[in-house]
Amino acid sequence: MGLLDGKVVIVTGAGRGIGRGEALECAAQGAAVVVGEFDPDAGEAVAKEIIAAGGRAVAVGGDVADAEAANKLVSTAVAEFGQLDALVNNAGILRDKTLAKLTDDDWDAVIRVHLRGHFLPTRAAVQYWKDAKRPGHLVHTASTSGLLGNFGQTNYGAAKAGIAAFSTIVAMEGARGGITSNAIAPTALTRMTLDLMPDEFRAKRDEAIERGEFDFFAPENVAPLVAFLCSDESSHISGKVFGVQGDSVEIFQPFTSVAEITNGGKRWDPAGISGRIDELFTAAGIQAGAENMMARMRYQILAEH
Numbered sequence: 001m002g003l004l005d006g007k008v009v010i011v012t013g014a015g016r017g018i019g020r021g022e023a024l025e026c027a028a029q030g031a032a033v034v035v036g037e038f039d040p041d042a043g044e045a046v047a048k049e050i051i052a053a054g055g056r057a058v059a060v061g062g063d064v065a066d067a068e069a070a071n072k073l074v075s076t077a078v079a080e081f082g083q084l085d086a087l088v089n090n091a092g093i094l095r096d097k098t099l100a101k102l103t104d105d106d107w108d109a110v111i112r113v114h115l116r117g118h119f120l121p122t123r124a125a126v127q128y129w130k131d132a133k134r135p136g137h138l139v140h141t142a143s144t145s146g147l148l149g150n151f152g153q154t155n156y157g158a159a160k161a162g163i164a165a166f167s168t169i170v171a172m173e174g175a176r177g178g179i180t181s182n183a184i185a186p187t188a189l190t191r192m193t194l195d196l197m198p199d200e201f202r203a204k205r206d207e208a209i210e211r212g213e214f215d216f217f218a219p220e221n222v223a224p225l226v227a228f229l230c231s232d233e234s235s236h237i238s239g240k241v242f243g244v245q246g247d248s249v250e251i252f253q254p255f256t257s258v259a260e261i262t263n264g265g266k267r268w269d270p271a272g273i274s275g276r277i278d279e280l281f282t283a284a285g286i287q288a289g290a291e292n293m294m295a296r297m298r299y300q301i302l303a304e305h
C-alpha cells in the first residue's frame with residue numbers, strides 16, 4: 001500500500017533534479033504521474049523509468065509558463081488517468097547576476113518561468129477541481145533565496161518569495177473546496193546548483209557517496225515530504241512553507257508583525273519617527289542592520305562589489 005495509491009499527480013520540470021525525484025517517489029507511492037518537462041528527451045526518460053518499474057506515467061512536453069502547455073498538463077491527467085489529485089509546481093531556472101548587471105531579459109525570464117509557471121498550471125488544476133467538485137493538493141517550490149535573501153539573486157529571490165505569497169493566498173481561496181496549497185524551500189545538488197560548489201566539496205561528497213554514506217544533498221531527499229503533501233494524509237495542512245533537505249524538514253514562520261509603536265491618535269511626522277523607531281527594534285529583539293554572521297557576510301560581499 002502506497003500513500004498515493006489510485007491518485008494522479010502532475011510534476012512540472014520532472015525531467016531531472018528535484019522534480020525527477022518527486023515524480024519517481026509519487027509513482028513509487030502508487031500515483032500515476034504526468035511528467036511535465038521542457039526538455040522532451042528528459043521527460044520521456046523519466047516516464048519510461050516509472051513504467052519500467054511497474055508504474056503509470058506519461059510525459060507532456062512544453063514550457064510551463066505557456067497557457068496551452070500548462071492546460072495540457074491537466075487535460076492529459078484527466079484524459080489518460082481519469083482524474084487529477086495533486087499538482088507539484090517545480091520547474092525553474094536561474095539567471096544569477098548582481099542587480100546593476102541584470103538585463104531586462106534576465107529579470108523577465110526568471111519571473112516568467114517561476115511565477116507564470118506556477119500560476120498557469122495552478123489555475124488549470126483549481127478550475128478542474130472546482131468544476132469536478134473534487135479536493136486537491138498543491139505543492140509549490142519556493143526557495144530560501146526568496147525567504148531569506150541571497151546575493152546575486154534579486155530576480156530569482158523575488159520570484160521565489162512571490163511563490164510563497166502565491167501559495168498562501170491560494171490556500172485561503174481553496175480552503176472551502178478542500179484544496180490545500182503548501183510551498184517547499186528545498187536544498188539539493190542538481191544541475192542548477194552543482195556547478196556553484198567548489199571542486200573540493202564535490203570530491204569529498206563523491207568519496208562519501210562511494211563509502212555508502214547518506215548523501216545529504218541528493219535531490220531525491222526532497223521527494224518524501226512532497227509525496228506526503230500530495231496525499232490525503234496532509235489534508236489538514238495548508239498555507240505553510242517547509243524547508244527540506246537531507247533528512248531535515250523545517251517549518252518557516254510566516255511574515256508576522258512582532259512589535260508596534262503608535263502616535264497617540266495623531267499622524268506621525270518623520271522627525272518623530274526618528275526618535276521612536278528604535279523602540280520597535282528593542283521590543284522585537286531585531287537589529288537595524290544585518291542580524292547574524294551569514295547576513296553580515298552577505299552585506300559585506302555586497303559592499304565590495
Ligand SMILES: NC(=O)c1ccc[n+]([C@@H]2O[C@H](COP(=O)([O-])OP(=O)(O)OC[C@H]3O[C@@H](n4cnc5c(N)ncnc54)[C@H](O)[C@@H]3O)[C@@H](O)[C@H]2O)c1
Pocket residue numbers: 012013014015016017018019036037038039042062063064065090091092093113117141142143144185186187188189190191192193219
Ligand atoms: N537545487 C536547489 O538547491 C534548489 C534550492 C531552492 C529551490 N530550488 C527549486 O527547485 C526546483 C527544481 O530545481 P532543480 O535544482 O531540480 O533544477 P534542475 O535544473 O536540475 O531541474 C529543473 C527542471 O525544470 C525544467 N524546466 C525549466 N524551465 C522549464 C519550463 N519553462 N517548463 C518546463 N520545464 C522547465 C528543466 O528542463 C529541468 O529539467 C526549481 O524551481 C528551483 O528553483 C532548487
